Amino acid sequence: MPQAVLIVCILLIVYLIGAIPFGLAIGKAFFKIDPREHGSKNIGATNVYRVIGWKAGAPVFALDLGKGLIPVLLMRHAFPSASWWIILTGFAAIMGHTYSPFLGFKGGKGVATSLGVAFGLSWQGSLVCFFTWLAIVLTTGYVSLASIAVTPLGAVLVYYLNDHNVAYGVFGAIITVFVIVKHRANIKRLIHGEELKTTFGKKKAE
Secondary structure, three states, rough: OOOOHHHHHHHHHHHHHOOOOOHHHHHHHHHHOHHHHHHOOOOOOOHHHHHHHHHHHHHHHHHHHHHHHHHHHHHHOOOOHHHHHHHHHHHHHHHHHHOOOEHOOOOOOOHHHHHHHHHHHHHOOOOOOHHHHHHHHHOOHHHHHHHHHHHHHHHHHHOOOOOOOOHHHHHHHHHHHHHHOOHHHHHHHHHHHOOOOOOOOOOOOO
């Protein structure tokens, strides 16, 4: 099989794996709750945590992050010099999560999966971003604000910590714009003081 055909097949598989709606699956299978009917009506880890609690939110976060991390690590191992194919693998995972064919091409906002991709590209930069994100969430309660703030930081760190790799720089720029666009409703609510806060403790669906 030609290498290009092989990689296209890999990208399709990564997209379909990324499309698995873990938030919905865990919510309904273990808690009989559809997160799309509560809170921000999103299948992402933040809303699952807000609606159900950490017992659902933590595994959803880990699984959504893994969607981006594992394929990128495998691609970097198999094709270490193929930077463009590596970032396309990351994009495939993120697009699968945010535009899942299993949910009518709807999905989450891609933050956890994007973080997984970033970890696969630079674990050092991603750790800086994670702790910065956590600090913003703990001090403000706004996950959306934290996500919007750390995405460009992560883009810059991934670019510089990979010797100014052009492909990684393009990836960071596109993901920054993508995350901001996906959070445009959150930005409006933040401006008007209407954004939902996330507090730590046991949650349940209203």
